[in-house]
Amino acid sequence: MTGLREVIIIGGGLAGLSAALYLGRSRRDTLLIHSGRSMAKWEVNVQNYLGFPDGIDGTDLLTRGHAQVARFHVEIIEDEVRTLTKDDDTFHLQCQQADYYAKRVLIATGLTHLPPDIPGVKDCLGKSLFFCKDCDAYRVQGKRIVIIGRNNEAADYALAMLLFSPSVMIATNGQVPTWDSDHTGWLKEYQITIRQDRICMVEHDEGHLRDLTFEQGDPMKLDVAFTTRGDVYHNDLAEDVGASIDTEGEIIVDASLKTSVAGLYAAGCVTAANCQMIIAAGQGAIAGQAINRDLFDESLGRHALPRLGQPVHQM
Numbered sequence: 405m406t407g408l409r410e411v412i413i414i415g416g417g418l419a420g421l422s423a424a425l426y427l428g429r430s431r432r433d434t435l436l437i438h439s440g441r442s443m444a445k446w447e448v449n450v451q452n453y454l455g456f457p458d459g460i461d462g463t464d465l466l467t468r469g470h471a472q473v474a475r476f477h478v479e480i481i482e483d484e485v486r487t488l489t490k491d492d493d494t495f496h497l498q499c500q501q502a503d504y505y506a507k508r509v510l511i512a513t514g515l516t517h518l519p520p521d522i523p524g525v526k527d528c529l530g531k532s533l534f535f536c537k538d539c540d541a542y543r544v545q546g547k548r549i550v551i552i553g554r555n556n557e558a559a560d561y562a563l564a565m566l567l568f569s570p571s572v573m574i575a576t577n578g579q580v581p582t583w584d585s586d587h588t589g590w591l592k593e594y595q596i597t598i599r600q601d602r603i604c605m606v607e608h609d610e611g612h613l614r615d616l617t618f619e620q621g622d623p624m625k626l627d628v629a630f631t632t633r634g635d636v637y638h639n640d641l642a643e644d645v646g647a648s649i650d651t652e653g654e655i656i657v658d659a660s661l662k663t664s665v666a667g668l669y670a671a672g673c674v675t676a677a678n679c680q681m682i683i684a685a686g687q688g689a690i691a692g693q694a695i696n697r698d699l700f701d702e703s704l705g706r707h708a709l710p711r712l713g714q715p716v717h718q719m
């Protein structure tokens with residue numbers, strides 16, 4: 405088949421780029437297709453990615469990753485993959501602009517954190533409204549923090565934040581709390597203020613939170629908010645091709661990041677990995693190595709081991 409690639413990676417975030425780096429340096433014929441919407445772009449000061457003591461802008465990290473990957477002859481295309489199907493051993497990717505075929509596919513499409521549906525929130529994303537305490541708690545020490553949520557996770561966030569601030573509250577935004585009796589006890593024990601009124605809007609100065617206003621009662625003064633509303637996993641391509649997905653929406657993978665479909669791999673936040681940049685990059689590396697090994701084993705089995713000097717597309 406003309407145009408059959410050894411590997412196609414869907415996604416140009418930390419997981420996809422890291423896999424591409426490993427596959428390019430393994431001399432695999434690799435195409436990376438991405439739609440330009442990595443979540444890493446939301447963070448202008450990444451402080452927990454090893455090797456950048458002064459922090460790094462997420463967009464800068466991606467730009468460096470693209471340049472590094474391109475150096476090892478990985479082709480990178482900006483396009484949106486619409487459908488993914490498999491016929492015998494060949495994957496077919498239908499994109500907005502063209503169709504592509506591959507022997508192996510890695511899905512590294514990530515997820516989207518859902519912000520609360522409150523006027524003003526969007527302006528504050530990544531500046532004073534955060535999703536992840538492991539990424540952002542350290543940088544908000546001593547600030548007035550509100551957790552917007554009503555479940556066990558929201559209660560855990562509030563309790564964990566006491567290590568970072570003496571001023572931690574929960575706003576359930578008009579919802580009845582669903583946390584269990586253990587969490588009820590802990591919230592009481594540590595005297596966490598809980599406000600159940602519906603939030604009207606978020607008031608801020610250029611994305612820096614100032615007040616939450618409610619349908620009833622006084623506004624709440626605050627500096628930062630965390631939210632635990634949930635995530636949308638970009639798993640539709642995995643679903644197209646019949647890969648197993650858990651009840652949360654995460655693509656199910658084994659330790660080599662293989663899915664339930666032969667030849668299909670998944671890495672990064674679209675799996676059950678804790679959604680952090682360095683973890684996504686690590687998973688990409690594992691997937692890249694596993695795919696390379698898989699192709700190696702297959703060519704040994706076919707007595708068709710690729711050799712130096714042979715055009716890559718004949719491998």
Ligand SMILES: Cc1cc2nc3c(=O)[nH]c(=O)nc-3n(C[C@H](O)[C@H](O)[C@H](O)COP(=O)(O)OP(=O)(O)OC[C@H]3O[C@@H](n4cnc5c(N)ncnc54)[C@H](O)[C@@H]3O)c2cc1C
Pocket residue numbers: 414415416417418419420437438439440441442443444445446447449450451452483484485486512513514515517529530534535536539540638671672673674679680681682684
């Ligand atoms: C506000 C905010 C702040 C954050 N701060 C930090 C932080 O400080 N430290 C940290 O470790 N993490 C942070 N994160 C999380 C971090 O962004 C993710 O862990 C990381 O980006 C995950 O990498 P990934 O490769 O799995 O997914 P992503 O980086 O999201 O990449 C997904 C890729 O898939 C592509 N894609 C999706 N669907 C398709 C399709 N159909 N066709 C083609 N391409 C497709 C996208 O365009 C993108 O290129 C933050 C996230 C947010 C929202």
